[in-house]
Amino acid sequence: xxxxxxxxxxxxxxxxxxxxxxxxxxxxxxxxxxxxxxxxxxxxxxxxxxxxxxxxxxxxxxxxxxxxxxxxxxxxxxxxxxxxxxxxxxxxxxxxxxxxxxxxxxxxxxxxxxxxxxxxxxxxxxxxxxxxxxxxxxxxxxxxxxxxxxxxxxxxxxxxxxxxxxxxxxxxxxxxxxxxxxxxxxxxxxxxxxxxxxxxxxxxxxxxxxxxxxxxx
Numbered sequence: 001x002x003x004x005x006x007x008x009x010x011x012x013x014x015x016x017x018x019x020x021x022x023x024x025x026x027x028x029x030x031x032x033x034x035x036x037x038x039x040x041x042x043x044x045x046x047x048x049x050x051x052x053x054x055x056x057x058x059x060x061x062x063x064x065x066x067x068x069x070x071x072x073x074x075x076x077x078x079x080x081x082x083x084x085x086x087x088x089x090x091x092x093x094x095x096x097x098x099x100x101x102x103x104x105x106x107x108x109x110x111x112x113x114x115x116x117x118x119x120x121x122x123x124x125x126x127x128x129x130x131x132x133x134x135x136x137x138x139x140x141x142x143x144x145x146x147x148x149x150x151x152x153x154x155x156x157x158x159x160x161x162x163x164x165x166x167x168x169x170x171x172x173x174x175x176x177x178x179x180x181x182x183x184x185x186x187x188x189x190x191x192x193x194x195x196x197x198x199x200x201x202x203x204x205x206x207x208x209x210x211x212x213x214x215x216x217x
Contacts, residue, residue, distance in 0.1 A: 010035060014042035056117055058087060060096055062124040075115035082180050084125060095153070096122035097199070099180050123180075125153040125199035132204045134170045153199035160192035162209055170206030178202045 009020040015037060023035035023046075032045045053072040060067055069089045073079070084097045100121035101109050130151060135144045149165045157163070162171045174190040181200035188205075189196060 007038075008033075008035065008048055010046050010048065012037040012040065012042055013044055015040040054114060056114065056120055058096070058120040058122055060087065060094075060122050060124055061099070062094075063129045071120065073114045075113065077114045078111065079114060079117065079120075080111040082182055087122070094124050095126040097125045097180060099123050127151075128153050128198050128201075130157075130198050130201050130204060132168075132170070132206060134168065134206050134208045135173075136208050151198045153197065155198040156195050157198065157201060157204055159189055159194040163204075163206070164209075167210070169209040171209055172204055172206050174205045176202040176205070 006025040008023050008025060010023050011017055011019065012021050012023070015021070016039065022038045024038060025033055025035055025048075026043065027034040029045075031047060033048045034043065034045055036043045054075045055070050055072050058069045058071050060069060069087060071085070071087055079098060079101065081098050081100060084095055087094055087096045098120055101112050101117050102119040102121060103109060103112060103116055104118055128151065129148050132147050132149060133144060134147060147165075147168055149168070157172055157175055159172050159175060162169065174188045175194065175196045176188040177184050177196050177200050181196070184196065184200070186194075
């Protein structure tokens with residue numbers, strides 16, 4: 001039996017005609033499904049009622065702007081903040097992460113069934129824009145500057161590593177991660193070797209390698 005095969009609860013004409021038992025779906029047809037009973041291995045055809053997906057609004061934040069799309073999902077499926085899914089729009093196919101779930105009457109929650117959700121608030125995470133604060137190495141904090149860099153969502157930043165993007169070159173000193181990011185023990189990350197992927201990053205703080213090189217010259 002395939003561990004990934006779909007399983008459904010239906011009656012078995014061989015061993016359980018009155019009580020539903022677990023069956024493995026072998027083949028999906030037009031209104032009829034070929035299934036195998038997990039109790040007696042009897043193979044038979046049966047009708048299975050599927051719950052139709054429901055359409056929900058999706059607000060997508062990307063590069064400081066936002067737009068509205070729609071997505072279809074099973075009404076009984078439970079969704080939660082931090083989960084990611086593929087969103088198809090007329091313009092593009094993208095991966096988004098749920099940042100908030102809006103129910104009726106403007107109520108917000110971190111977890112709910114799709115049928116209870118009115119709007120998915122999300123953020124595009126396949127390609128992201130990361131904020132970077134670069135500090136001069138001579139202690140002049142007034143000369144700190146902020147830049148934005150565009151990278152794939154899975155691009156990895158590491159504390160202690162030198163990054164170079166165009167004319168900007170800096171050593172990563174610490175990384176502030178987003179509230180919807182999971183799997184991090186500390187925030188911000190400041191120990192050498194600490195890493196975070198770009199889609200989880202709120203801001204990177206670095207020391208200016210360009211200005212220090214100029215000073216050395």
